[in-house]
């Protein structure tokens with residue numbers, strides 16, 4: 001607040017804040033756009049000091065700069081108006097939108113932002129609970145084995161391939177980025193700097209329309225890749241949450257996997273982290289339970305039919321046959337079935353000797369870490385509603 005007061009005292013007077021005609025340039029933008037950042041800053045410092053106290057990795061807020069960051073500004077709810085497919089923004093006026101506002105309720109505010117050459121407005125609406133929660137269309141229970149080749153292998157046997165838009169666009173991105181890079185180099189040479197030296201602070205390259213056009217093309221290419229990925233992930237995660245009352249995922253260390261330089265691009269292209277994030281928030285909307293298996297739960301190595309622990313299984317084995325019961329397993333489907341078992345069963349049909357010297361594998365499905373085994377009564381005569389409630393109660397009581 002002290003910083004804000006200091007800013008308010010000088011913003012229309014200080015010579016550094018006046019334009020060439022001696023007028024304060026802040027008057028040309030709307031007040032919310034330069035008032036709201038103080039609230040954001042306060043929140044950012046709060047989080048920073050809380051994280052430090054909690055011993056978590058903390059990140060101090062960084063400066064933003066027009067064109068160098070995510071270009072965006074906030075508009076308070078009394079400063080804009082939405083009518084059908086149009087929005088009236090302060091200082092800008094009426095603008096057509098691509099679609100109407102789909103939610104009814106109290107409008108709290110809006111954030112206008114830019115991605116590549118397109119502008120978006122995110123309108124925050126407080127909706128009734130009944131408008132937020134969605135009805136599930138199914139009561140399935142599935143385990144999902146996540147991967148890079150197939151993003152999700154379901155315990156139902158379905159294998160879902162990710163589109164990997166970045167891989168497909170890589171060549172195009174390389175060519176277009178190279179064209180932009182040549183224009184930057186020539187601009188550097190034009191001002192007398194070395195071809196690839198970083199631009200000194202405060203300095204600007206001469207304005208060039210062709211360079212701007214080229215930069216816009218690169219940005220659009222990247223934006224399209226991100227849109228393709230987001231579209232696929234949203235449809236997939238919505239379907240999974242809508243059709244199931246319980247979803248079991250493995251606990252992948254995505255950040256750790258991103259540290260592998262050979263895998264990082266493929267993992268980022270599939271969007272594994274985003275998949276987990278979307279499942280988590282959509283599950284709330286559909287009342288779906290998400291169970292995260294412990295990182296050390298051997299979902300690939302167990303036989304999903306008899307519980308045999310195949311210690312000899314290596315990463316390159318895509319399929320294997322259980323020596324105990326003779327079932328032939330696809331590696332990923334078997335893993336997905338074992339994950340599903342974490343909520344559908346607490347024990348396997350029979351205890352079986354493990355391959356490491358015949359010790360009984362009792363407790364194979366005992367809860368480890370975050371795993372919460374739940375007995376799921378799949379056949380009840382009381383109907384679907386009852387079934388869901390029984391399941392939910394069991395889930396919470398055992399977790400506690």
Ligand SMILES: [Zn+2]
Nearest residue numbers: 303306322325
């Ligand atoms: Zn077996």
